[in-house]
Amino acid sequence: MRVLLERIFNGFRVVSTFKNYQELNSGHINDTYLIHTHKKPNYVLQRINGNVFSDAGNLVVNKVLVSDFLQLKYKNFPFEEVSKKVLCFVKTKDSAFFYKDEDQNIWNLSVFIEDSITYLKTPNSKIAFEAGKATGLFLENTTDFDVALLTEILPDFHSITTRYIQFKKALKNATNATKEKTQSLISFVEQHIEEMLQIDKAIEGGIIPLRLTHSDTKISNILFTENKALCLIDTDTVMKGAIHFDYGDAIRTICNTADEDEKDLNLVDFNLDFFKSYTKGFFQELKNITKEEKEFLPVSIKMMPFIMGLRFLTDFLNMNVYYKVNYENHNLDRAKNQFAYIESINKKYTDVKLIIEREITQ
Ligand code: GN1
Ligand code: MG
Numbered sequence: 291m292r293v294l295l296e297r298i299f300n301g302f303r304v305v306s307t308f309k310n311y312q313e314l315n316s317g318h319i320n321d322t323y324l325i326h327t328h329k330k331p332n333y334v335l336q337r338i339n340g341n342v343f344s345d346a347g348n349l350v351v352n353k354v355l356v357s358d359f360l361q362l363k364y365k366n367f368p369f370e371e372v373s374k375k376v377l378c379f380v381k382t383k384d385s386a387f388f389y390k391d392e393d394q395n396i397w398n399l400s401v402f403i404e405d406s407i408t409y410l411k412t413p414n415s416k417i418a419f420e421a422g423k424a425t426g427l428f429l430e431n432t433t434d435f436d437v438a439l440l441t442e443i444l445p446d447f448h449s450i451t452t453r454y455i456q457f458k459k460a461l462k463n464a465t466n467a468t469k470e471k472t473q474s475l476i477s478f479v480e481q482h483i484e485e486m487l488q489i490d491k492a493i494e495g496g497i498i499p500l501r502l503t504h505s506d507t508k509i510s511n512i513l514f515t516e517n518k519a520l521c522l523i524d525t526d527t528v529m530k531g532a533i534h535f536d537y538g539d540a541i542r543t544i545c546n547t548a549d550e551d552e553k554d555l556n557l558v559d560f561n562l563d564f565f566k567s568y569t570k571g572f573f574q575e576l577k578n579i580t581k582e583e584k585e586f587l588p589v590s591i592k593m594m595p596f597i598m599g600l601r602f603l604t605d606f607l608n609m610n611v612y613y614k615v616n617y618e619n620h621n622l623d624r625a626k627n628q629f630a631y632i633e634s635i636n637k638k639y640t641d642v643k644l645i646i647e648r649e650i651t652q
Contacts, residue, residue, distance in 0.1 A: 422571025538594030599628030
């Protein structure tokens with residue numbers, strides 16, 4: 291592995307030499323390596339999963355376009371500072387955005403942000419507030435980004451309509467033994483599907499405007515240093531979408547008292563304090579929001595765990611072909627966790643609406 295990584299690393303326009311590598315395991319899709327060099331900067335080298343992303347090359351182009359756009363917002367800042375606020379991608383020695391190896395795998399390289407940490411679970415409300423600021427700022431700074439510049443890589447990524455069709459298809463093809471394990475989850479899907487389709491319908495009806503979104507704002511995709519958020523990472527899914535995708539997906543992990551892989555459902559709860567802090571931070575930065583967008587914020591915090599639960603469940607029914615799993619029922623346990631989380635949100639839903647109302651008007 292070392293020989294391969296060093297060779298690919300050297301295909302990029304780097305300013306230091308390869309020392310060693312460390313695999314970063316938090317993602318479910320790509321293979322990611324931290325490359326330590328003899329002299330800083332260190333780098334993050336990533337092989338894009340060609341099964342999930344059939345147009346991996348254009349995916350990297352998308353990421354670089356968004357990153358370059360964000361860097362321009364900080365054009366008067368020293369590079370030292372900019373490189374902590376925005377991911378900085380490195381071109382190959384042939385000036386390409388990505389490196390293609392002999393097996394047609396696509397690789398990208400970015401500068402590692404030193405002294406940064408990520409969380410799987412929110413440690414306190416200050417971190418929730420900072421996470422809100424980071425996602426709100428990403429959206430605010432990309433309000434004027436022209437999404438027509440991007441290649442559509444994963445159509446209907448956050449469409450409940452499409453995900454429900456995929457689920458139904460998986461259900462039809464699943465064995466009885468597999469289906470047996472998912473009975474209570476299937477009922478949950480059927481009971482909630484109508485409510486969860488609200489955002490799809492508002493988008494189709496032109497009520498919710500579309501714009502650039504990050505589309506994978508889980509807490510482990512936010513970099514922090516001490517107790518300040520630095521920036522959003524893992525921009526593989528930057529795409530045209532609704533702010534609800536980013537708001538709802540962030541709250542999906544930030545306010546869940548258990549992490550995404552937790553099997554003990556007693557540990558799953560919706561932390562209202564973290565929700566309040568997150569929402570405060572988010573609207574401190576994001577100023578452009580319409581009355582209609584505001585109306586769909588409460589349901590978005592249920593819709594995003596619903597779509598993730600539905601996707602984990604579908605992948606379980608499909609025998610785990612999409613997400614990396616560590617054991618047979620991993621996706622099933624992930625789906626149960628998401629649906630349990632929606633149930634705990636429901637218990638506090640009146641407060642959710644009040645908090646959103648209060649934090650936006652402030
Ligand atoms: C995947 O790339 P990664 O592991 O951060 C997935 C997201 C899900 C997430 C669940 C392209 O994200 O949609 O929210 O897992 N990304 C893709 O943790 O499917
Ligand atoms: Mg991702």
